[in-house]
Structures are given as structure tokens and as C-alpha cells.
Amino acid sequence: MKILVTGGAGYIGVHTILALVNEGYIPIVVDNLSNSSIEGIRRIEKLKNTTIKTYICDIRDAEYLSQIFSENDIQGVIHLAGLKAVGESCSDPISYYDNNVSGTLVLLKTMEKLGVANLIFSSSATVYGNPKTLPIKEDAKLFPTNPYGQSKLMIEKICQDLANKTKLASKNAWKIALLRYFNPIGADKSGVVGEDPKGTPNNVMPYIAQVASGKLERLSIFGNDYPTKDGTGIRDYIHVMDLAEGHVAALRWVLSIKPLISECRAINLGTGSGTSVLELLSIFEKETGVKVPYVYSLRRSGDIASCFADPSLAHSLLGWKASRNMAQMVSDTWRWQEQNPSGYGE
Numbered sequence: 076m077k078i079l080v081t082g083g084a085g086y087i088g089v090h091t092i093l094a095l096v097n098e099g100y101i102p103i104v105v106d107n108l109s110n111s112s113i114e115g116i117r118r119i120e121k122l123k124n125t126t127i128k129t130y131i132c133d134i135r136d137a138e139y140l141s142q143i144f145s146e147n148d149i150q151g152v153i154h155l156a157g158l159k160a161v162g163e164s165c166s167d168p169i170s171y172y173d174n175n176v177s178g179t180l181v182l183l184k185t186m187e188k189l190g191v192a193n194l195i196f197s198s199s200a201t202v203y204g205n206p207k208t209l210p211i212k213e214d215a216k217l218f219p220t221n222p223y224g225q226s227k228l229m230i231e232k233i234c235q236d237l238a239n240k241t242k243l244a245s246k247n248a249w250k251i252a253l254l255r256y257f258n259p260i261g262a263d264k265s266g267v268v269g270e271d272p273k274g275t276p277n278n279v280m281p282y283i284a285q286v287a288s289g290k291l292e293r294l295s296i297f298g299n300d301y302p303t304k305d306g307t308g309i310r311d312y313i314h315v316m317d318l319a320e321g322h323v324a325a326l327r328w329v330l331s332i333k334p335l336i337s338e339c340r341a342i343n344l345g346t347g348s349g350t351s352v353l354e355l356l357s358i359f360e361k362e363t364g365v366k367v368p369y370v371y372s373l374r375r376s377g378d379i380a381s382c383f384a385d386p387s388l389a390h391s392l393l394g395w396k397a398s399r400n401m402a403q404m405v406s407d408t409w410r411w412q413e414q415n416p417s418g419y420g421e
């Protein structure tokens with residue numbers, strides 16, 4: 076079964092491709108390579124001894140996208156393509172709404188035109204904003220605090236409207252899973268693919284890995300005065316391969332829904348436990364034996380104290396549960412970092 080993966084060359088994309096191949100699906104990649112390189116896909120081809128059809132295409136290019144759908148018998152779409160840097164979204168909101176929202180509209184129009192109605196969308200825990208209660212359930216208030224998060228929420232609403240439109244019997248009833256990711260980290264245990272941020276990393280895990288490898292001098296911990304156990308921010312870190320397997324579980328669920336029934340469900344993908352920055356550092360040092368120098372600095376604007384999921388819906392609906400622990404997340408990150416000090420290289 077052929078599954079189109081937009082953004083398939085990116086960090087979550089390559090791991091999702093791997094999970095799809097592991098489960099016998101045929102992924103077809105569409106990516107404009109604006110934040111990735113083709114090397115990750117090439118490495119999976121080598122690892123799995125297969126070829127992965129890859130189109131260098133911007134999802135806003137309606138003509139090319141239609142052609143790709145027409146050339147391939149696509150049964151479903153995993154839509155990961157988009158811009159994801161919170162800070163950049165505040166300084167350049169138009170690019171975020173254009174890429175994420177307009178890009179998704181082009182994709183949805185193409186899918187509707189060609190009768191493909193099975194969609195998995197990568198949303199984010201950022202749609203919850205600063206949560207009132209923890210752990211966060213899917214019915215919590217949605218209150219994104221930046222244009223990136225707004226763009227994710229807008230797409231969720233568009234998807235919901237599409238599914239409502241076809242609530243009555245229709246030949247191509249939409250079936251949509253809106254996956255709200257918490258904090259994906261780590262890499263496949265092979266060490267051949269991983270996170271390769273351009274420039275200085277924004278996220279804590281790749282930052283720690285680059286400090287440990289000597290590329291960066293020290294970690295700045297953004298705030299030690301949060302109302303948490305040690306004053307540093309708490310997040311629900313999830314192994315990227317667990318996340319990738321969550322996409323396959325969501326795909327199976329979507330494909331199992333009767334043709335005339337439409338569905339659109341938001342589903343958290345997290346582990347359900349929170350880890351502070353200091354705890355993450357200490358697990359990293361224990362697993363790798365490498366000391367990571369750090370300093371405390373001011374809180375990062377827009378950050379929240381704590382965020383972790385109630386992942387029970389994913390378990391009951393998709394039969395999926397994260398299985399890899401923090402030790403695996405950091406040791407897999409470190410294997411990738413050590414084997415690929417310059418990422419995929421350019």
C-alpha cells in the first residue's frame with residue numbers, strides 16, 4: 076500500500092519512513108528540502124535495501140502535487156511538511172501561515188480532487204498553550220501563543236470542518252488523525268538517521284548533544300525559577316521511533332474505518348511522564364559518561380513551566396503506547412551524534 080509522506084526527508088519524516096517500511100507499507104516522499112537533505116532518505120534505502128520514490132516538490136505547487144498523486148496509487152497521506160521554529164514564526168508569520176496553512180489547503184484540495192480521504196496530520200502539543208491542568212487531555216482548552224501554534228490549530232479546524240462536511244454518507248468520507256506530538260527526541264538505534272538541525276539548535280536535546288560533542292561550549296538552561304521540582308522546565312520527551320510507530324498505528328486506524336463514515340480525531344502522542352531539564356542532563360551524563368557544562372539563564376520568552384500528555388486515547392483508540400525510556404532516548408541521540416558529528420553533512 077502506497078502512502079504519501081509530505082516532509083518525509085525531515086527529522087520525524089525519515090523515522091516515519093523507516094517505521095512504514097518496517098511494517099510493509101510503500102512510502103512515497105514529497106519534500107522541498109527547505110529544512111532537510113536527501114541524505115536521510117538515501118541512508119534508509121541503504122539500511123533497508125530498498126528504494127524510496129522521492130519527489131523534490133513544494134506542497135504549494137498544486138500542479139506537481141496532482142501529477143504525483145496521478146502517477147501513484149496513493150491510499151493515504153502522512154502530512155509532516157511545514158515550518159516549525161516558534162521564534163521564527165513570531166518574526167515571519169506570513170511564511171508560517173503560507174507554508175503551513177496554505178500548503179495544507181493545496182494538499183487537501185488535491186486529495187479531495189483525486190478521491191484520497193485518509194490523512195494523518197502532524198499537529199503539536201503547542202496548540203494547548205499554557206495548560207490549566209496536567210496531564211493534558213485532548214479536550215483541554217486550545218490556546219496557542221505563537222503563529223506556529225496558531226497555524227497548527229487552523230489546520231486542525233480545517234480538517235474538522237472537512238470531516239463534518241462528510242458526516243453524512245459520502246463516497247469519499249474524510250478520515251483524519253490529528254496527532255499532537257509532545258517532545259520528540261532520539262534517533263533510530265542504527266545511528267544512521269537522526270536530528271540534523273540547521274545552525275544552532277533551538278531544542279534542548281540536540282543542543283545537549285552538540286555541547287557533549289564539543290561543538291558548542293555549554294548549555295544555557297532557560298530559567299531555574301519555574302514552579303517545578305527543581306525549577307527547570309518539564310516536558311514529555313518521546314522517542315522519535317515511538318512517535319513514528321504512532322503514525323503507523325494511526326494510519327491503521329484510519330484505514331480500518333468504514334468507507335462511508337467520516338472521522339476526525341485529535342490524539343496526543345506522548346509518554347505521560349514529565350522530565351525536567353536538569354533530570355534530562357543527569358540521565359544524559361549517566362548514559363554517555365560525558366559531562367555537559369551548563370549555566371542558568373533567563374526564561375525563554377513564550378516557554379511554559381510544565382507540559383505532559385495524557386496518552387490514554389492513543390492507547391485505547393490506536394492500540395499504541397510509547398515503549399522506549401529516557402535512557403534509550405539519550406543513548407540513541409548520542410549514538411547518532413557520535414557517528415555523525417556533522418549530521419548528514421552537506
Ligand code: NAD
Nearest residue numbers: 082085086087107108109110111133134156157159197199
Ligand atoms: P523538519 O523541519 O525536520 O521536517 C519538516 C520537513 O518538511 C522538512 O524536510 C522540510 O524540508 C519540509 N517542508 C517544509 N515546508 C515544505 C513545503 N512547503 N513543501 C514541501 N516540504 C516542505 O521538522 P520535523 O521535526 O521533522 O517536524 C515534522 C512536522 O512535525 C512539522 O510539521 C512540525 O511542525 C511537526 N512537529 C514537530 C515537533 C518537533 O519537536 N520536532 C513537535 C511537534 C510537531
Ligand code: UFG
Nearest residue numbers: 199200201256257258277278279282295296297308352378
Ligand atoms: N531549553 C533550555 N535550553 C535550551 C533549549 C531548551 O533550557 O537551549 C529548555 C526549555 O526552556 C524547555 C525545555 O528545555 O523547558 C524543552 O525545550 P525545547 O525547545 O526542546 O522544546 P519545547 O517544549 O519548547 O518545544 C518543542 C518544539 C515545539 C513543539 C513543542 C511541543 O520545539 O515546536 O515541543 O511539541 F510545539
